[in-house]
Amino acid sequence: SAVISQKPSRDICQRGTSLTIQCQVDSQVTMMFWYRQQPGQSLTLIATANQGSEATYESGFVIDKFPISRPNLTFSTLTVSNMSPEDSSIYLCSVLRSGGLNTEAFFGQGTRLTVV
Amino acid sequence: AQSVTQLDSHVSVSEGTPVLLRCNYSSSYSPSLFWYVQHPNKGLQLLLKYTSAATLVKGINGFEAEFKKSETSFHLTKPSAHMSDAAEYFCVVSDSGTSGTYKYIFGTGTRLKVLA
Numbered sequence: 001s002a003v004i005s006q007k008p009s010r011d012i013c014q015r016g017t018s019l020t021i022q023c024q025v026d027s028q029v030t031m032m033f034w035y036r037q038q039p040g041q042s043l044t045l046i047a048t049a050n051q052g053s054e055a056t057y058e059s060g061f062v063i064d065k066f067p068i069s070r071p072n073l074t075f076s077t078l079t080v081s082n083m084s085p086e087d088s089s090i091y092l093c094s095v096l097r098s099g100g101l102n103t104e105a106f107f108g109q110g111t112r113l114t115v116v
Numbered sequence: 117a118q119s120v121t122q123l124d125s126h127v128s129v130s131e132g133t134p135v136l137l138r139c140n141y142s143s144s145y146s147p148s149l150f151w152y153v154q155h156p157n158k159g160l161q162l163l164l165k166y167t168s169a170a171t172l173v174k175g176i177n178g179f180e181a182e183f184k185k186s187e188t189s190f191h192l193t194k195p196s197a198h199m200s201d202a203a204e205y206f207c208v209v210s211d212s213g214t215s216g217t218y219k220y221i222f223g224t225g226t227r228l229k230v231l232a
Contacts, residue, residue, distance in 0.1 A: 031218055033219075033220070041224070041225075042206060042222045042223060042224045042225045043206070043220075043222040044222075045219060045220070045221075048219070092159075092160075094220070096218050103148070103210075103218060104162065104165065105150075105162075105210075105218075105220055107159055107160040108159065109158075109159040110159060
């Protein structure tokens with residue numbers, strides 16, 4: 001298994017400001033992912049963050065809005081920039097362990113963001 | 117391309133009666149399939165996974181799912197519902213790297229309500 005710590009667990013932010021969410025993993029992992037879960041919705045992948053390369057963003061998500069850092073194999077940050085109320089969501093960090101058919105994803109507890 | 121469809125957004129059952137949560141998938145590759153559960157204000161927990169071994173997969177808390185390739189289905193069942201099963205359930209498909217990525221595609225979720 002993997003232990004994933006996300007900070008902060010929740011925050012209330014003013015529109016127009018930015019929030020950086022941290023994801024710390026208890027051991028080295030190659031692949032990390034950031035998801036968004038809007039209220040009452042499923043999880044949507046924002047981007048894949050691999051160490052040593054630029055993050056790969058999914059359709060509808062751009063680096064200027066959601067810059068990601070991946071400085072090493074145990075840590076990543078996601079910034080939600082220039083926030084608006086529509087950004088109110090739960091943001092989750094995820095990592096993969098093992099490989100091939102034995103690959104399993106583990107998820108952080110999430111960061112509940114409310115933009116007012 | 118991969119996708120997953122959860123056929124019911126809400127399911128209500130009486131305590132002690134069987135649970136059936138339906139999931140259909142589409143994948144260009146040999147898929148890995150998962151069911152995750154999310155209790156209110158809690159993180160995601162893996163219930164079970166299918167990775168091309170036995171088609172009937174047993175998971176935690178008495179849940180099981182059967183992979184049916186001919187029907188492209190991976191329905192989740194439990195013989196007898198318990199009050200503690202009330203939660204949101206997500207069906208997830210992944211190509212487990214066969215396309216070069218390990219993206220997890222989430223279904224829209226099924227909210228299970230258990231009536232006393």
